[in-house]
Amino acid sequence: MSEAVKNKEDKKVVIIRDLYKSFGDNEVLRGVDLELNAGENLVVLGKSGTGKSVLIKIISGLLKPDSGVVNVLGKEVPILKEKGLNELRLKIGFSFQNSALYDSMTVKENLAFPLVRHKTNLSKKEVDKAIDTVLDAVGLLEKKRQMPSELSGGQKKRIGIARTLILQPEIMLYDEPTAGLDPITSCEINELINEVKAKYNTSSIIITHDLTCAKITGDRVAMLLDGRFVKEGSFADVFTTEDEQIKSFYDYNFIQ
Ligand SMILES: Nc1ncnc2c1ncn2[C@@H]1O[C@H](COP(=O)(O)OP(=O)(O)O)[C@@H](O)[C@H]1O
Numbered sequence: 001m002s003e004a005v006k007n008k009e010d011k012k013v014v015i016i017r018d019l020y021k022s023f024g025d026n027e028v029l030r031g032v033d034l035e036l037n038a039g040e041n042l043v044v045l046g047k048s049g050t051g052k053s054v055l056i057k058i059i060s061g062l063l064k065p066d067s068g069v070v071n072v073l074g075k076e077v078p079i080l081k082e083k084g085l086n087e088l089r090l091k092i093g094f095s096f097q098n099s100a101l102y103d104s105m106t107v108k109e110n111l112a113f114p115l116v117r118h119k120t121n122l123s124k125k126e127v128d129k130a131i132d133t134v135l136d137a138v139g140l141l142e143k144k145r146q147m148p149s150e151l152s153g154g155q156k157k158r159i160g161i162a163r164t165l166i167l168q169p170e171i172m173l174y175d176e177p178t179a180g181l182d183p184i185t186s187c188e189i190n191e192l193i194n195e196v197k198a199k200y201n202t203s204s205i206i207i208t209h210d211l212t213c214a215k216i217t218g219d220r221v222a223m224l225l226d227g228r229f230v231k232e233g234s235f236a237d238v239f240t241t242e243d244e245q246i247k248s249f250y251d252y253n254f255i256q
Pocket residue numbers: 023026028046047048049050051052053054055
């Protein structure tokens with residue numbers, strides 16, 4: 001990318017242009033264009049199997065695209081070597097669909113794990129303080145000594161988010177943060193996503209097919225259909241449409 005383009009777009013933390021990704025003859029992403037502005041919550045909506053998870057795996061360098069531009073925090077992700085990729089990943093908090101906690105470790109040990117691994121210069125006291133800070137941020141300070149099996153689904157989700165926050169990421173990628181949660185717990189997670197943005201000043205991509213989640217958390221909503229974004233804007237903009245596929249997505253997901 002030229003210097004001029006870079007300067008003009010320096011408020012964009014993710015820039016994706018004409019991205020393609022297939023698996024064999026399964027053409028998943030077919031010309032994706034997407035930008036994430038600094039400090040915004042961008043919701044990516046789309047049916048199951050449309051490539052939402054593939055998209056954020058490409059953003060975090062877990063999957064390689066076939067072609068297209070993937071620029072994250074000023075780095076061209078597809079050409080990064082292992083060292084560059086590891087440095088970039090420290091700035092990206094990836095909240096997985098299943099919270100991916102280690103079942104044999106306490107909450108505290110789960111939270112210490114990324115710090116001990118990536119920030120080896122911290123004292124024990126600093127690690128303890130960082131753990132208390134993120135546990136407080138997700139409202140679960142009292143669960144420090146519990147095992148993951150003793151937590152509810154929503155609490156596990158919170159601890160998973162706390163574990164990504166402990167490295168103070170600039171970008172958060174939430175993959176289906178409310179999947180499998182009851183409506184009240186979902187609401188609490190949506191509020192947490194908004195609090196994380198306010199407290200940690202993160203820019204986030206939130207993948208979901210939960211329209212309440214999209215409405216509460218999305219500063220902007222983008223609809224992925226058949227391998228590309230067909231509409232983006234405010235929640236109201238996206239769903240004020242005569243497009244049959246978008247209308248049926250709305251009806252299907254809100255009536256559920
Ligand atoms: N590592 C992989 N190898 C082969 N196919 C994959 C892989 N990851 C995803 N896919 C396929 O890509 C498509 C999109 O998957 P995914 O991004 O997980 O969908 P979703 O929008 O539900 O998150 C699916 O057809 C899935 O089977």
